[in-house]
Amino acid sequence: MDQSITFTEKDQLKAKPESVQLGFGKYFTDYMFEMDYSLEKGWHDPRIAPYAPVALDPAAMIFHYGQEVFEGLKAYRAKDGRILLFRPEKNMKRMNQSCARLNIPKIDGKFVIKAIKKLVAIEKDWVPTEPGQSLYIRPFIIGTEPFLGVHPSGSYKLLVICSPVGSYFGRNTKPVKIYVEDEFVRAVKGGVGFAKTSGNYAASLRAQTKAEELGFDQVLWLDGVEHKYIEEVGSMNIFFKVDGEVWTPELDGSILPGITRDSVLELLKKWGVPVKEKKISVKKLFKKAEKQKLEEVFGTGTAAVISPVGFLKWEDRVVKVANGETGKLSKKLYETLTGIQNGTIKDDMGWTQEV
């Protein structure tokens, strides 16, 4: 796509929140990126404009049939003042995989990265400076055609919004508590589980409420057919260190192919830690835990980063992992990953890109 991105400046910038107020996804920056798609013009009219409500026809297809995909990536401020993105080409590749599944026209990933870099450069003062904080970038596409027939939309809007964030769970370094859901399911093979689309998250909300009512932070999903095998957590992929070996569920079509998941796998392989992507039976895992062989559990995600898990509940069984504290491997992974992202550790993997 070879179009120039226009910029409409606003007169009055917003007051920025204090770093202690950030949390996750509560504040939004001054500008957003937007472009439209029509059958006649393809993707067109790329622009950066003041952050503002989006006017849509009430019949727009997004409101009725949920034709949407989204992504999440972050901009990090390095000590020397540079602003870095982490593997943005992976987000674009996954967005196009999600688009293909949701019957949304493909985007030009290189062009959207260029737009994101331009947006982040304009918003550079919003990129937090405190450790553990960053600017979360949320690209998303919605079907905008006003039509009530169940059919792919003929028009779309791609938007990119930005939010300065701290810890997703608001627990800082405290391990999270995970509840294994045994009634509802998130996804099945052949469905949309591997795609980053709103429906997966909408379908998770009832169980998330259940987990919170029981005093847990997130839901750990089992496979949608047998309810036996571990898939992923509401907002992150999941890893287990069992008897010196690291396990994570294999990508089988119903699990989100996380970019942090992939980065952790690459780091573990580089460090020579034995790691397996495989089917993980919840029963077998709890047996290992009861024999004191479950050494660590952690979640991975752009928002979640590396989130150690301190407690796991399945049916009437609760296990405490690593004494409810952060395990050694989780800590090393967190420090290495965030060090690369913040430019304090040399990026041998070629994962970061300067804005």
Ligand code: COI
């Ligand atoms: C992310 O980690 O970027 C996500 O999209 C997870 C989430 C907050 C739904």
